[in-house]
Amino acid sequence: MGEYAALVADAVIRQRAREAEHAARVEAELASKIKSEFIANMSHELRTPLSTVIGFAKLIGESERRHLSGEQIVEYASLIRDAATHLLAVINDILDISKMQSGRYTLDAREVRLQDILQSSLATFGQNATDLGVSLEGRIDTDVPAVRGDPDKLQQVFNNLISNSVKFTPPGGSVHVSAVALPDGGAAVSIRDTGVGMTREEIAVALTPFAQVDAGLARWREGAGLGLPIAKALVQLHGGMLEIRSAKSLGTEVAVTLPSRFQVSATQALSVMPGSSGNGMF
Ligand SMILES: Nc1ncnc2c1ncn2[C@@H]1O[C@H](COP(=O)(O)OP(=O)(O)OP(=O)(O)O)[C@@H](O)[C@H]1O
Ligand SMILES: [Mg+2]
Structure with a gap:
């Protein structure tokens, strides 16, 4: 009887181990999928404004050959400034998200x-x-x-x-x-x-x-x-x-x-960003 119980216990442990392994694999696959989508989207967000910057800088560089007017040059410069400003905002957002996910984000309260x-x-x-x-x-x-x-x-x-x-x-x-x-x-x-x-x-x-x-x-x-x-x-x-x-x-x-300013503790626990449950994206 003791031997039988031991066999059953072994089988249960093996089954649980298989289930845990499966769950871990599914979670890892999901984390990796989220990560590749994140990187694909991020590359797109960075590339689009950079193409604008390069494209219009090239046009300005060829302004004599292209007989660009002063007005056109000013307009292209402003498009370059807008794209670069947007790029900076996106990069700051990405850095914020990455800091929040790794718990390194601090508030100056x-x-x-x-x-x-x-x-x-x-x-x-x-x-x-x-x-x-x-x-x-x-x-x-x-x-x-x-x-x-x-x-x-x-x-x-x-x-x-x-x-x-x-x-x-x-x-x-x-x-x-x-x-x-x-x-x-x-x-x-x-x-x-x-x-x-x-x-x-x-x-x-x-x-x-x-x-x-x-x-x-x-x-x-x-x-x-x-x-x-x-x-x-x-x-x-x-x-x-x-x-x-x-x-x-x-x-x-x-x-x-x-919350009331008398209730908040110095730092609040943060587990809010997708992927923040231990598999940071960076
Ligand atoms: N008040 C709203 N009414 C309808 N849809 C909304 C509203 N707020 C947000 N959304 C939807 O949620 C999406 C995400 O909003 P979010 O503020 O994160 O991005 P965004 O405004 O498109 O870009 P960003 O804020 O990064 O400049 C939006 O693109 C929009 O589709
Ligand atoms: Mg918005």
Whole structure:
């Protein structure tokens, strides 16, 4: 009987080992797939603006032979500057993602007035919204408490969320930004638009680095699709939450909650980026 039990135990252990091996193989394959897609997308994002830089620099170099006017040369120089600025933004985003995944991302935290951050985002995108025929309004309660955080990073979060809403709302639509105090001393910010909206699957895609929901809308955007994943990770680094509610063709609401400045610990645990569960992409 003892021998039989030992045989069964052996068989169970062997079966478990096989299952564990299979699970590890599936996980490794998935990690490697995500990694190759990430690198393919990243190469594309870097190559496109670089081709612009090289192409127009070449044209300027041949300006005499090509009889370019001074105006054309100035225009090409500005295209080169735009492409290089975009390239720098993409590289900074990629470095941020890589730092977050390896847990090396640090916040320079202090007491931050959310009102100032939101007003600044609203001012930054006001003209852009007007140009696109989108009404952009803010209603920020006077009793919204200060939060503890990194002002530059929080600015980055709300700039991206508000620019997304403006970008993905057709002319005639509106974007509302509101901020209220929470009973626990924290703050809740909502960015609500009447734009193109997303399905549940599209929301998941949007939170994945480099994924853009609808390539057909490409003319609207210059971004690399890194803003939302980074925004969510940054909010979580602040001990907060970022949730997206959306309905196709009706609009999107992004709700950000930040904890009371008396509750946040110095660094928050971060396991938010795809692939951050131990298989960093770099
Ligand atoms: N308010 C919104 N309404 C509809 N779709 C949205 C909204 N916000 C984001 N999305 C979708 O999610 C995708 C990812 O957003 P994200 O901010 O990461 O990228 P992006 O704005 O395209 O580029 P980036 O922010 O890197 O400049 C967008 O390309 C878009 O398809
Ligand atoms: Mg964006």
